[in-house]
Amino acid sequence: MSSVIKDHHEAIRDAVRRFAENEIAPVAEHLWQAEEFPYAAWKQAGELGFIGLPYPEAHGGGGGDWLGFTIVLEEIARVDCAVAVSIMANSTIASLLNSFGTEEQKRRFLRPILEGTQVGCIALTEPGAGSDSANIQTRAALRDGNWVITGSKTFISNSGTDITGPVVIAAVTGTRPDGRKEISNFIVPTGTPGFTSGRKLHKIGWRGSSTHELFFDECVLTPDHLLGQVGSGLKQTLAQISTGRILIGALGLGILQASLERSIAYMKERRAFGKALTEFQALQFKIADMATHGHAARLMLYDAAARKDAGERFDREASMGKLFATEKAMEAAHQAVQIHGGNGIMIEYPVSRAFGDAKVLEIVEGTSEIQRMIIARELLR
The missing domain is CATH 1.10.540.10 (Acyl-CoA dehydrogenase/oxidase, N-terminal domain)
Incomplete structure (x- = not known):
């Protein structure tokens, strides 16, 4: 370290x-x-x-x-x-x-x-295209020299705010020689005719993060809104996704550390059955596990980030860090609620809010199952 x-x-x-x-x-x-x-x-x-x-x-x-x-x-x-x-x-x-x-x-x-x-926000996910990003249905077609986009997106973070600016969306622009979809990325500024935000989506965590559906109804963009080359959209997104996994892992690490600190503080101030919670071995074991997992997650994520800074490959390390940090964050958040007892399920206590936040981390930027597939594929290559 x-x-x-x-x-x-x-x-x-x-x-x-x-x-x-x-x-x-x-x-x-x-x-x-x-x-x-x-x-x-x-x-x-x-x-x-x-x-x-x-x-x-x-x-x-x-x-x-x-x-x-x-x-x-x-x-x-x-x-x-x-x-x-x-x-x-x-x-x-x-x-x-x-x-x-x-x-x-x-x-x-x-x-x-x-x-x-x-x-800003990125609009990749659709009702039928989450981890399966190649199944995108939104389409962009050239018409009179401009791109016309039709389709919808969902679960889009940072959408629908008063200051939402550019949205990068992925859309199908044709068919590749191998028969697969040709996907391109486009920059859509807020306020573009034909582009609207749909209903606000309500989540079990990240509640202060704005999430909406997005709709594109004959949304016209001039050619300078194409990001990079036609057909390079999926390649562009995949080139950035491992970095996103380090960063999602960092969010898990933050929750893990907070769960540890909040649990220790609560144990020091509360008493049960005539003695301080710090004297109960079962609770001591919980915070020992949190501290151990936090240390391991920090080593993994910092290593992946340092590899990226050094220009080295870091895909496997990013997936490992994301998988470990988010799953251990969920465990720590669960145990923090348990340590807090009845107070732990009250929203006035941060541990209750962190519980929902931690669960979301196991889903986004590739589920835990996807991370295990990536790690195994790297090992078996």
Whole structure:
């Protein structure tokens, strides 16, 4: 760990932790109850440079590394996972724009979402195309020199807010020589005629993260809204997905750490059967497991992020980190609720809110089952 963590990483951790505890923690319960996007926290995070940390300064980023950004998400998720996932989802579209966008597309669409004046989202998932991303039904056809998009998306994070800006969507643009669908990515600005947000979706976790259905009804885009080359959409998305798995893992790590800290604090202040909860061995074992799993998850995720920063392959390590951190976060959140007893199921207590957040992490960016398939495939290659 000491070989990859530098002084500037610890400075980032200290700064983000202060921000999260001072600015997010006091409003976390309200965001959960109201299912309200964290506008104030988003603006502040942008001004402090947390949102765009690993991206080039030339485009509004912080010029930092991915290990530092992993720490940012870990520390924010430690306080409120919904705020952290909004930053993570924004980073997914930022990575696509940064890697494949033209200079004009970066100026117009990337800079605002890195500086925090807008929030971006990626629209890949459809009712019949989640982990099976090749089954996309939304279509884009050339008509009179423009692209016309028809279809729908669902479970789209960061959609439908007052500051939602560019949406990168995947659409079928033809058929490949092998008979499979040709998929391309397009940048759709909010307000484009034919593009509308549908109903708000209500989740068991991430309630402060805005999630909607999206609809495209003869939505017309000029050619400069195509991201990269025609037919490169799936390849573009897959090139970024392992990075997303590190970042989702970081959210799990934040929940794991918070579950440990909240459980210890509660055990120190509560008594049962005439003695402090800290004296019950069964509860001692629970926090020992949380601490062990947190340490292991941190080593795995920081290693994957450091590999990415070094330009090394990290796909397998990202899947391992995501799988382990999110499953152990779910276990830790469950045990934290158990330790808190009746209070643990009250939304006034953060452990109850973290329980729902942790479950979502086992689903997004590839389910636990998908991660096991990826890891096994790498091992058996």
